[in-house]
Amino acid sequence: MGLSIFVITVFLGGAFAVPALVGPFYQTNDYYTYEEIGDYLDGLAWSYSNRVVLKEIGVSYENRTLRTITISNGDGRPGKNVIFIDAGFHAREWLAHTTALNIINELVVNYDKNKDLLDDYEWIILPLVNPDGYTYSRSDIERIDWRKNRKPSGNGCIGTDLNRNFEVGWGAGDASDDPCNFQLYRGEAPFTEPESQTIQRVLLELTANNRGKLYLSIHSYGAEILYPWSYAKETIKNYKEHLEIAEKAIQAISKTSRPSKYVARPGNAMYVAGGSSMDYAYKVGFPLSFVWELPGIRGNEEFKFYPPKYLIRELVRETWVGVRAMAKNVIKYYPTS
Ligand SMILES: *[C@@H]1O[C@H](CO)[C@@H](O)[C@H](O)[C@H]1NC(C)=O
Numbered sequence: 058m059g060l061s062i063f064v065i066t067v068f069l070g071g072a073f074a075v076p077a078l079v080g081p082f083y084q085t086n087d088y089y090t091y092e093e094i095g096d097y098l099d100g101l102a103w104s105y106s107n108r109v110v111l112k113e114i115g116v117s118y119e120n121r122t123l124r125t126i127t128i129s130n131g132d133g134r135p136g137k138n139v140i141f142i143d144a145g146f147h148a149r150e151w152l153a154h155t156t157a158l159n160i161i162n163e164l165v166v167n168y169d170k171n172k173d174l175l176d177d178y179e180w181i182i183l184p185l186v187n188p189d190g191y192t193y194s195r196s197d198i199e200r201i202d203w204r205k206n207r208k209p210s211g212n213g214c215i216g217t218d219l220n221r222n223f224e225v226g227w228g229a230g231d232a233s234d235d236p237c238n239f240q241l242y243r244g245e246a247p248f249t250e251p252e253s254q255t256i257q258r259v260l261l262e263l264t265a266n267n268r269g270k271l272y273l274s275i276h277s278y279g280a281e282i283l284y285p286w287s288y289a290k291e292t293i294k295n296y297k298e299h300l301e302i303a304e305k306a307i308q309a310i311s312k313t314s315r316p317s318k319y320v321a322r323p324g325n326a327m328y329v330a331g332g333s334s335m336d337y338a339y340k341v342g343f344p345l346s347f348v349w350e351l352p353g354i355r356g357n358e359e360f361k362f363y364p365p366k367y368l369i370r371e372l373v374r375e376t377w378v379g380v381r382a383m384a385k386n387v388i389k390y391y392p393t394s
Pocket residue numbers: 118119120
C-alpha cells in the first residue's frame with residue numbers, strides 16, 4: 058500500500074501494454090511473491106477503481122489473506138453471469154499464479170481490447186489459492202517441489218493436498234490417507250483446510266444466485282484441458298459442451314506462433330482422483346468446469362513445473378489466447394438473461 062501511486066504505461070514490442078506501477082509492477086517476466094501479488098492487486102484497485110473490486114474472502118493457515126479481484130466493465134448492472142478462475146492450488150506450480158495475473162492484466166489494463174468479455178459477464182479471479190505453500194516453495198531451492206498447504210496434518214507431518222480436500226468422491230483413486238504423503242494427502246475429512254473452505258464458500262455463493270457459469274482452475278503441467286468427472290469413470294451429461302468449448306480454446310492456441318499441443322479430455326482419462334475442486338464446482342451448479350493444465354514443454358525444452366523466466370511472457374500470452382476463446386464461447390452458451 059502507498060507504493061502504487063503513479064502509473065506509467067510501457068509498450069513492449071508495440072503490442073502489449075502493461076502498467077508499470079512505481080514500486081512493485083507486473084511485466085510478466087518474473088514470478089511474483091505473495092506480497093508483490095498483493096501490491097499489484099492494490100495498484101489495480103487504485104488505478105481502475107471503477108472496474109475493479111478487491112475482496113478478502115478468507116485467510117490461509119498461516120494467516121495470509123486470500124483475495125479475489127472482481128472485474129467488471131463498471132456499468133453497475135447487477136446480476137451478470139460470472140466466470141470464476143483460481144490458480145495455485147499446488148504450491149510449486151508457479152506458472153499458474155503468473156498466468157492468472159496476466160489474465161487479470163488483460164481484462165483490466167487491456168480492457169479496450171477485451172471489453173467484449175465484460176459486456177454481460179463479471180470475472181472473479183483468485184490468483185493465489187495457497188499462499189503459504191507458495192511462499193514456502195520459494196523460500197529455499199530444496200523446497201521448490203512443495204505441493205500441499207502448510208497446516209500440520211498429523212504424525213508430525215505438514216500439509217494437505219487442497220485439490221483432494223473437496224467432498225465429491227473424497228478419497229477416491231489417486232489420493233492418500235497418509236498425512237506424511239508428500240503429494241496427495243486428502244485431509245482427515247473433506248473441507249478440513251481453511252483454503253478449501255474459503256473456495257467452497259465462494260462457489261456456493263455464486264451458484265446460490267445462479268450466476269456462476271464457468272469454473273476454471275489453473276494448474277501445471279501437461280497441456281491439457283480437463284473436465285468432470287475426475288473422481289469416477291462416469292460421463293457427465295454435458296460432456297459434449299465441455300469438449301466443444303475446450304476445443305475452441307485449443308484451436309485458438311493452435312493458430313499462435315509456437316503453439317503448445319493441447320488435448321481436451323475428462324479428468325478421469327488417465328486415472329481417477331477424488332476430492333477435486335473441479336468436480337465440486339460442477340456438482341454444486343457451475344454448468345461448465347475445467348482444470349487447465351499449462352504446458353510443461355516449449356519447443357525442445359522440457360521444463361515441467363519450472364518454466365525459466367524468459368519463457369513466461371510467451372507462455373502467459375499463449376494461454377490468454379486460449380482462455381479468451383473459451384470465455385467467448387462460455388458467454389455465447391450461457392448468456393446473461
Ligand atoms: C493466525 O492468527 C491468529 C489470530 O491472531 C492466531 O491465533 C494464530 O496463532 C495465527 N496462526 C499462525 C499460524 O500464525
